[in-house]
Amino acid sequence: MSRSAMLRRSSLHRIPWLVLVFALVLSGTAGAAEVLRVLSWPGYADPDVVQAFEARTGARVEVTLVDSDETLWQKLTAHDASDYDVFAVNTAELQRYIDRGLVVPIDAAALTNLAAQLPRFRDPATLPGTTRDGKLYAVPYAWAEMGLIYDRRQFDAPPQSIAALWDARYRGKVLIYNSGSHNFSLAAQVLGKDSPFRLDTDDWAPAVARLVELRRNLLTFYAHPEESAHLFVSRGAALMFANYGTQQLQLLRAAGADVGYVIPREGALAWLDCWALTRGAGNRRLALAWIDHLLGTGPAHVLSARHGLANTRDPAPHQGETDRLVWLEPVEDVERRNLLWERILSGDRAARVLAP
Secondary structure (H helix, E strand, O other), X not given: OOHHHHHHHHHHHHXXXXXXXXXXXXXXXHHOOOEEEEEEOOOOOOHHHHHHHXXXXXOEEEEEEOOOHHHHHHHHHOOOOOOOOEEEEEHHHHHHHHHOOOEEOOOHHHOHHHHHOOHHHHOHHHOOOOEEOOEEOOEEEEEEEOOEEEEHHHOOOOOOOHHHHHOHHHOOOEEXXXXXXXXXXXXXXXXXXXXXXXXXXXHHHHHHXXXXXXXXXXXXXXXXXXXXXXXXXXXXXXXXXXXXXXXXXXXXXXXXXXXXXXXXXOOEEEEEEEEEEEOOOOOHHHHHXXXXXXXXXXXXXXXXXXXXXXXXXXOOOOOOOOOOEEEOOXXXXXXXXXXXXXXXXXXXXXXXXXXX
């Protein structure tokens, strides 16, 4: 037998094996679980919540956690939203994602658990930032009002106003969140502005002056809820602007602190985190199933009982019927607010803060 004939015969013997291997590869691919890529804040996609979804759908969930709005933005914009299918974002931040075309409208009809939400969360018209041009872009999930947490031992009566943060009696005992955007909103509230998110030309100087005064009252500032609880207890704080609301209250009480919680009469700034679909979502049906799953009873109760955050199904236990919420909106100039706040923290006088 010639060499060429032997090679042909050898090749023919290998063909069935190649067919078998190819069939096995195809079979494995066909049977692979769908993958859902989730970008989330801590506490929104706990392992047991994820496992329940995977058991119900047969899909595999990959969760990536973020700890700041800027990190969220960086991850979503890195590859034009192609790295994730669904993500959690507050309504104020969502607007720049819509502006960049990084999110797509949501089919509310696919979400059966929407009907179980509290009335205030079922009407997008009452929730600034959830819709654009009549289309739904955000499904409310978790929220918190930014109230005041105070040490009962250092207060004869609960504080009633945001102005308590400036009270000289608590100099060196006030904790605030390290955010130029939020802190200028607090100053706007103290100044009696109609909207804390809109400072006019003549408002900047008095707002800076008030924040310079506030800096003198500070014990320090914090970034994360666990950090705030540690600082409050270990350093004997009297009063805290609670950016994370009742989540911080729960942490402090678990640590044995005797604290109270109030919504100031000016109204509490309030953030509303929602789930949104990315433009790059590979499986929108699965992404919608994830959102609907998280609106269910089990995940909602985990959110509140385990993490101290309000869900959209149950009434908030620390909020009265007359308490006013001021839902966050995009501010007039976030870069300027943050720049001026950094100057304030550095110790500059008001005139230097406002210098070009």
